[in-house]
Amino acid sequence: MTKERIMIVxxxxxxxxxxxxxxxxxxxxxxxxxxxxxxAIRSVNECKPDLILMDIVLKGKIDGIDAARAIHKNCDIPVSISPHTQMKKHYKEQNSPNRLDIS
Amino acid sequence: MATLHNKILGIIGATLIGMIFIIYLSSHFIIMDSFDKLEEKEARENAIRLENIMSSEIQSLENKAADWSVWDETYEFVQSNDTQYVDKYLMDETFFNQRLDFMLFYNANGKLVFKKELLTTEANNQSIKGLEEHLKQRSDLLEHEDNSSRKTGFLVFAGQPILVSSQPIVKSDKSGPIKGTILMGRVIDDDEFTRLHEITYLELDVKNISNYNENNASNAVYAGNNEEKIITHILNDDIHIYSYAQFNNIYGADAFSLEISMLRNIHQRGVNTINYFLAILLLIGIVFGVTIAAVLEKSHISRLKRLENEIRNIGDKGDFSRRVNYEGNDEIASLGESINNMLESLEKSQDLIIKRDITINAILQALPDMMFQIKKDGTIRNYKLSTDNCIYESPEAELSICLDDVLPAHIAKKELEIIEQALRTNQMQTMQYTMPVKGEMRDFEVRVVASGKDEVMAVVKDITEIKQIDEMRRKDILLKEIHHRVKNNLQIISSLLRLQSRKFTDKDTIEAFRKSQNRAKSMAIAHEKLYQSQDLENIELEAYIKTLTKYLLNNYGYKQEDIKIDIKIKNVTQGIDMAIPLGLIITEIVSNTLKHAFKSNKGQIQIELLPENDGFYLLVIRDNGIGFPEDIDFTNTDSLGMRLVVSLVEQIEGKIELWRDNGTEFRITFKELSYNRRDY
Structure with missing residues (x-):
């Protein structure tokens, strides 16, 4: 049995x-x-994870949510965004894509 | 003021005068010309009449002379020169009757045979003597080609014309040969003129008398007796008109002319007619002018005046709600209507202006900002302070304030510069400055907008508070960053401890790491909650403790369904100085419970925070586990966790009690510490 592959951002x-x-x-x-x-967007195709754990606050110009959206455009990988109270509230209001799992 | 009334009168007057003048002039020319022509014609006719009379005189003389010259008696006399002829025929009476002044008989040899003259005046005698002398000099008049030759005409000697007829002396049957010449005639003297005047009723005068001149007439021969000229040469002065009948002498040279003077009655009548006509014309003109003026006055000018008065009244009082009266349907009425329409527009505009005035005034009064109307040179023309009356209503009077009086010199200088710039670029300029006001430094922002050719409106806003808020916001952002950083660092410490713990297999060691990791994590969560909070100072304890206990539950490998955590905290917030010790206390006690209390992996933990009197709080941490061992005094134990709890309770100046009743219950009473917010 192959192990589930998880990508950490x-x-x-x-x-x-x-x-x-x-x-x-x-x-x-x-x-x-x-x-x-x-x-994350660059390496997601090589890596082909089953799940991505995404922090919201990241280095670079885009945040976790934007990165998850970009990834979702190309492939169908569930992204779990790490808990962050304010952000959670913010993104729930924004009708985020179904596969974005804000835990 | 040249009123319309006067102007119309002037125009009518001038037109009438001009018209009368033109009519007068043209009629003058036409009428006077015909009158004068009539007059001239009469004068000419008079001259012709005079000339005809003179011609008939000549003819009559010639006929009379013929009676003498064609006569046998004379024929005899001129040869014999007998005295009987003289006595018989040449009597003075005959001369008077015949109106003759002299008679001269020459024989065929040209010698004077007999001479008879009436002794009238010396002048007449002189003239006749002149004729005799002339005949001695020149024999033309004594020579006749044939028996019926007649030479009659004028000759002038010694300033008097003589009418003379020369005829050959022949027999009564007109047969010859010619035995001599008879000359007879009369002097045209004053008596003669008187007689002519009596015949003609003309005023006569002899003019241009030219004595017979031998030299001038040397080539002339007898030119016949019809050489008299009628000169219709007219001379006139205001009173007389003169016409001239020119007579030549017998040789064709100028002899004399008769001047007929006539009073200018016709001309005068013409003048009178014209004057009369003019008077009537003037009268008609005046009547006409006065009538037109009166009609105009009544129908238009008086109405115009009334209209003007009404408009002036409206203008003087500035009351555009009034209207002018008008009647009729001519241009004046239409003018009145137009004025009323204009007044209506004016009234509307005025209302609009008043409304706008009120609005602008209200806006200006509502604005808290200060306003200054400043000239280019820095003189303040008008101003409104934040609490003052409106600038909009400020008086016209000149204020003698300038920028230097209200601002520190360096700021005033800068403001002058931006005023200049605003006027030059016609764009709003802004500037911020700080200056002391009532012993306190305050910040201001001035906006300068050109409001005239060399005048600006400066709006000054006190931005001290805005600046302070701004400053605070920046500090808050900084603070948030720091809290975030602190949270991350604590998170890293927590992660490091866990990573390190995995290198060990010894349970106690791993446990020790885990506890340290939890302590770091509890502080990390506190900072996380802090930077997520609204004010960055107070932590919502309910959320904090919920997150904290959830984390602990996960970390000890429990599921939420197995261990029920019941948190009863309602709206309690604490500062970081209180929240961190409280968090650590809860971490220690809950960790202890999770580790030891539930043998069956199921249970319940209750955490309550209840406000008590006098600012005291009661924190209760209760579980339904196996209970705190009876033999252990939690205040005096080796356990680091319990020692930490006791120390932290001391730190927050609280009291802790342990209740062993259906599990374990810690009660911590504490009072909110009045930590002052540190001055950042």
């Missing part, structure tokens, strides 16, 4: 490492990580 590398470690501890595969929205 997080600009704080240590935090990203922590998440990766935890996920691998739970038995998932984390083949690639990105620290900016642009990088």
């Amino acid at each position: 997080e600009d704080e590398k240590i935090v990203a490492l922590d998440i990766k470690d935890s996920l691998e501890h739970f038995g998932y595969s984390v083949p690639c990580m990105a620290s900016s929205g642009e990088e």
